Amino acid sequence: MSLPSAPNPRVVSGYLQQWEQLENYRLQEQSLSLLFKELCPANEVLEHILLKVSALNDFYSTNIFDTYSVAKHILSMKIDQRLQSGDLSLVNELAKVILREKPRNFYSFASKYCSHHFPEKFPIYDSFVEKMLVHYDHADRFSRFHKADLKHYELFVKVIKDFQSHYGLGRFTLRQIDIFLWLAGKDSFPRNYGGGTTASPQGAHRSS
Secondary structure, three states: OOOOOOOOHHHHHHHHHHHHHOHHHHHHHHHHHHHHHHHOOOOOOHHHHHHHHHHHHHHHOOOOOOHHHHHHHHHHHOOHHHHHHOOOHHHHHHHEEEEOOEEEEOHHHHHHHHHOOOOOOOOOOOHHHHHHHHHHHHHHOOOOOOHHHHHOHHHHHHHHHHHHHHOOOOOOOHHHHHHHHHHHHHHHOOOEEOOEEOOOOOOOOOOO
């Protein structure tokens, strides 16, 4: 494990170039973009929602064992207008699902589901992004927050924007900032695979 580099436009650009070299991730994202933006952009037909939930669950390894119930939950919320308006409160509401009479909170999945409709309005929350934001805030105090605050999506987005502003990264979109934080987080805080601490295999999915 190596400490993350101090963020600046050169470092971020380097990671974005690295992203372009990762064909598996890039094609995965293009496939999801085709599904979410062209083939099934609305959330009014259960079969369309089920396709999107299943694709995200597979590509991102979100561990949703009952995609049908999650799809029905999304359908019942009638989310299209809120997605289009960038209503950030939607993510925490979408995340809360009752499965087999037990409440579940699919927070990272909900951020991904919204992001794949409107990536510039809804950055993705996952554990690598969380670790990077906490690390940089401890180092430079770019925003005042506690780790638990990042599980409240409106605060999470505020922290992302504070990060973008503090480090002079205004030329990059929220989606590009998200990609940087995730890739740099994989480098700096690798997960334990097969008993050894290594970076995740190149073919691994982006998980929660």
